[in-house]
Amino acid sequence: MRITIFGGTMRDVIIIGAGPAGLSAAITLRARDKSVLVISNPREQSGLYRAERVDNYPALPAITGAELSDRLYAHAQSLGVEFVTGRVTSAMTTTRGTSVSYGSEVEESRALILALGTAQSSTLSGETELLGRGVSYCATCDGMLYRRRRVVVLAYAPDAHEEAEYLRGIGCDVTEITSKNVKIRGTERVDSVSVDGVTVPCDAVFVLRQTIAPTSILPSLTVVDGAIASDRDGATNLAGVFAAGDCTGAPRQVAKAVGDGQRAAFAAVKYLDTLKGGV
Ligand SMILES: Cc1cc2nc3c(=O)[nH]c(=O)nc-3n(C[C@H](O)[C@H](O)[C@H](O)COP(=O)(O)OP(=O)(O)OC[C@H]3O[C@@H](n4cnc5c(N)ncnc54)[C@H](O)[C@@H]3O)c2cc1C
Secondary structure (H helix, E strand, O other), X not given: OOEEEOOEEEEEEEEEOOOHHHHHHHHHHXXXXXXXXXXXXXXXHOHHHHOOOEOOOOOOOOEOHHHHHHHHHHHHHHOOOEEEEOOEEEEEEOOOOEEEEEOOEEEXXXXXXXXXXXXXXXXXXXXXXXXOOOEEOOHHHHHHHHOOOEEEEEEOOOOHHHHHHHHHHOXXXXXXXXXXXXXXXXXXXXXXXXXXXXXEEOOEEEEEOOOOOHHHHOOOOOEEOOEEXXXXXXXXXXXXEEEOHHHHOOOOOHHHHHHHHHHHHHHHHHHHHHOOOOO
């Protein structure tokens, strides 16, 4: 069911990640007539897409990663799954469900499936402590706060340079850094970064990675040893939030991701059925 509220659209389920886990979940949800929005980085940038040959996925021996990904995508699309391209930077559970932010956009759903792939779990020194106090994951969301000020872009994602250009375009004084040997400094707010021992003064640091630690997206999510803690049905510690695929831990394989996605979808359907008074 897809309902429009306050000018926005409330989907049954938002899925973050268009890998095998996310697409499998989307296919199962559409077969149960649920409205589904998948928000993901471009599939072409995923590890699977670049795999020359996948030999162990049942019935499709010697398929390329790109073809497998394309087939899953085409299947989901043919069933009416909606897709948008973007990097999700945060999500929040609300009384109505979940609200998910990517770029300057926000989408809402009753349930959420995290299918993030191998989750980025390590953070830079100072990153977590100064998040929201000069540390940001999204140039288009927070850039205007730093017009005519010095900002550092930690360019770890393929599209990071474009985001740096956006910041320059709105008048920020931008230093782009690709080194991973970075410490973010400041007490109340960011005041500098130290890169390979050199100090670069700045008012903000945009950490632009392809993936973001699950706990940076949803701070109250339980993560154990870098994997989202979930039961066999993908249920996490947060009501209405499910996880599937590589982000839940080993084995990190396509077949397991597809199975996880299906189980998480079934669990999400069950969860949606239990919601009282939902429209
Ligand atoms: C080179 C290579 C070869 C491989 N070969 C095989 C093989 O032969 N057989 C096999 O079974 N497995 C293989 N694998 C492993 C397989 O690709 C993974 O197990 C599988 O893709 C996991 O699926 P997933 O959906 O959990 O995650 P992924 O396929 O990683 O998909 C997750 C997607 O979510 C996106 N994402 C993450 N965070 C965000 C965010 N914050 N906002 C928006 N999007 C986000 C990612 O960019 C990615 O596109 C290989 C992997 C690689 C890298």
